[in-house]
Amino acid sequence: MLPNILDVAQKYDLQFQSKSFGKKESLAKCPFCKEDAGKRKKFYLSLNTEEQLYKCWYCKKAGGVLDFEVQLSGKSYQEIKQNYFGTCRQSLHPAYRLTPYQLERIGWKEYKRNDFRQFQKHKSKILRDWKQYTHEKLALHYAIFLCIAHLENQQKRQKELLVWLIDKCWHATIPNMFNRIQDEYLKGQEQGPKKWAVEGTILGRLSWGTCLETIDFDMDTLFVNIVFLQYLRKTEHKKGHVPITEGVPIGG
Incomplete structure (x- = not known):
């Protein structure tokens, strides 16, 4: 009950x-x-x-x-x-452990509510969708974190933006998202980066380069740039033109 x-x-x-x-x-x-x-x-x-x-x-x-x-x-x-x-x-399949909010993020919330048999039938696809969503969100927010971390002589602005980023991580419904991003940034390079961290590094550098060219460092603009670049890379990946984890090492 x-x-x-x-x-x-x-x-x-x-x-x-x-x-x-x-x-x-x-x-x-x-x-x-x-x-x-x-x-x-x-x-x-x-x-x-x-x-x-x-x-x-x-x-x-x-x-x-x-x-x-x-x-x-x-x-x-x-x-x-x-x-x-x-x-x-x-033992439950991981798809059953997803919360209503998590299922809503990947478009399966109403499906589970209205036709649970079909939900059971597609549980493997649901899990793949969640893993893809997690990868994309971690990459996107890691890119933003990198850009915030590289703001020079703006400690007050950095703190404000980190609070903003923590809130966005919370709404993404991915457990311990900000901590995972922070731990990835602080860990030694000998451990090797996560795939989403490699993707996030690429997005962050490309977006930062765009801001340098346009001399526009507004955080909303930076965020839009990263989202757009991620969409372009995802599209190119589907066409087979760009490996989704292709990039350069963290800190390189």
Whole structure:
């Protein structure tokens, strides 16, 4: 049986609108976007006590009660699920372990909900899609991290951008994403780079070169450049023109 979403919200000290508390739609301050903080009469987070769902009407963050506790606690989906339902004796295919948010990122969330038999049939493809998504997101955000790391004499700006990047990593729904990027950057070269780090290095250098040519170092522009370059390389890879991990060593 699923936990009560109000119990979970109270566990993490959410602030409720008193007149709606306990009703089918209970309202609370959103702990994710915090846009209603300091606004006495505004409560953007809606908690559906019948369906055990949550949704913020401002930032649009939404999901089920287990995902709600995942987001509030910072723990993994499997850990939260195990706390309530125990450990499953049968070994599960990795595709079944993906959270609703992860499945949404690769276009399989509604498929699982509406036709689970087909979801089971395509579990291997789902896992491949997730691995490809993970590779692309890690490469893209590693490229951004490299560009931030190489800003000279701009410590305040670097800190601001790292906070921005950490937030983007969090929304990508890949476990420990920022830590993986940071560890990859700091590790010794004798260990050899990950494939996504090689791809990210290429993207970062190409994008930085474009910024040098145009003298435009706005972070939004840099991000758009990296996304566009990744799309071009992916297209060329599909045509067989460019190996997706072709590049130069980190720090070279």
